Amino acid sequence: MKKIAVLTSGGDSPGMNAAIRSIVRTGIFEDMIIYGVQGGYQGLINGDLMELNIASVADIIQRGGTILGTSRSDEFETEEGLKKAMNILSVYGIEGLIVLGGDGSFRGALELSRLGMTVIGIPCTIDNDLGYTDYTIGFFTAVSTVTDAINKIRDTSSSHGRANVVEVMGRSCGDIALYAGIAGGAESIVVPEKTFTNEQVAKKTLEGKKRGKRHHIIVVAEGVGKPYEIAKDVTDITGIDTRVTILGYIQRGGAPNVTDRIMATAMGHEAVMLLCQNVGNCAMGVKNNEVFSMDLEKALEVPKSFNEDLYEVLKVVSI
Numbered sequence: 001m002k003k004i005a006v007l008t009s010g011g012d013s014p015g016m017n018a019a020i021r022s023i024v025r026t027g028i029f030e031d032m033i034i035y036g037v038q039g040g041y042q043g044l045i046n047g048d049l050m051e052l053n054i055a056s057v058a059d060i061i062q063r064g065g066t067i068l069g070t071s072r073s074d075e076f077e078t079e080e081g082l083k084k085a086m087n088i089l090s091v092y093g094i095e096g097l098i099v100l101g102g103d104g105s106f107r108g109a110l111e112l113s114r115l116g117m118t119v120i121g122i123p124c125t126i127d128n129d130l131g132y133t134d135y136t137i138g139f140f141t142a143v144s145t146v147t148d149a150i151n152k153i154r155d156t157s158s159s160h161g162r163a164n165v166v167e168v169m170g171r172s173c174g175d176i177a178l179y180a181g182i183a184g185g186a187e188s189i190v191v192p193e194k195t196f197t198n199e200q201v202a203k204k205t206l207e208g209k210k211r212g213k214r215h216h217i218i219v220v221a222e223g224v225g226k227p228y229e230i231a232k233d234v235t236d237i238t239g240i241d242t243r244v245t246i247l248g249y250i251q252r253g254g255a256p257n258v259t260d261r262i263m264a265t266a267m268g269h270e271a272v273m274l275l276c277q278n279v280g281n282c283a284m285g286v287k288n289n290e291v292f293s294m295d296l297e298k299a300l301e302v303p304k305s306f307n308e309d310l311y312e313v314l315k316v317v318s319i
């Protein structure tokens with residue numbers, strides 16, 4: 001394969017730039033021509049492509065976001081949109097497409113592969129909600145960002161003797177809440193994967209207060225919703241003043257941490273090497289610290305599992 005393209009799609013995640021850099025440099029090293037699609041699948045439909053060279057990806061490994069831009073494209077989900085995208089790929093003579101994104105972006109890539117394009121998916125989402133891989137690029141940076149925020153919120157929580165509900169991203173996946181909650185020493189972690197009642201959260205908070213705790217951190221995954229209801233019930237049941245912080249988009253930005261940079265570089269490199277051998281229609285992933293690839297369609301069928309062991313550890317360490 002001689003001409004390939006890369007695009008970033010869906011919500012951005014720290015480490016996308018590191019992956020783009022790795023793809024471009026590996027491709028050039030292998031005598032390929034690399035196009036960057038600007039603005040995700042919508043940019044592909046619009047024909048917004050540019051050739052990337054070694055200098056185009058200089059000084060980006062440490063930057064959050066994506067230099068290519070991203071989008072959530074409704075048009076790409078239509079038959080017409082897919083046809084337009086395929087047409088642009090053929091006009092440019094592109095033989096292989098690397099898609100950086102999450103579940104929705106991979107499903108888009110799968111549609112293109114069904115129309116004959118050779119595609120490879122690299123998992124980039126802060127949500128860590130793809131079942132076939134241990135981790136997705138951006139997840140650990142987001143967890144660090146949330147942990148840092150919890151540290152700060154805990155200072156003021158202690159000063160005032162309050163409870164603080166902290167809502168974090170993740171869609172229907174509770175991984176950001178679980179990992180950041182553990183790292184931040186949260187008292188309670190509320191995730192969509194586990195049933196809970198506001199009364200249980202309140203009881204836990206009250207037990208902490210009785211033991212002399214002055215801070216009470218309750219991390220709630222966005223998939224659970226209702227952070228204000230939880231806060232109100234905690235106050236009503238315990239009498240402890242409770243505040244809510246919705247962390248929001250701060251979790252998507254910032255410099256990628258070392259784990260995300262290394263995973264992005266390794267997966268980007270391997271993806272290009274596969275295309276060099278005309279191997280495609282696969283998803284890159286990490287299992288037990290090793291980069292691997294598997295059939296894209298099968299990867300999307302693997303259900304996401306919740307880290308029950310870590311959740312059980314919380315019950316012990318948060319007493």
Ligand code: F6P
Pocket residue numbers: 011072102125126127169170171222252
């Ligand atoms: O998938 C990443 C994510 O940040 C989710 O955690 C969140 O629910 C969603 O994207 C927000 O999407 P948007 O950027 O379209 O508002």
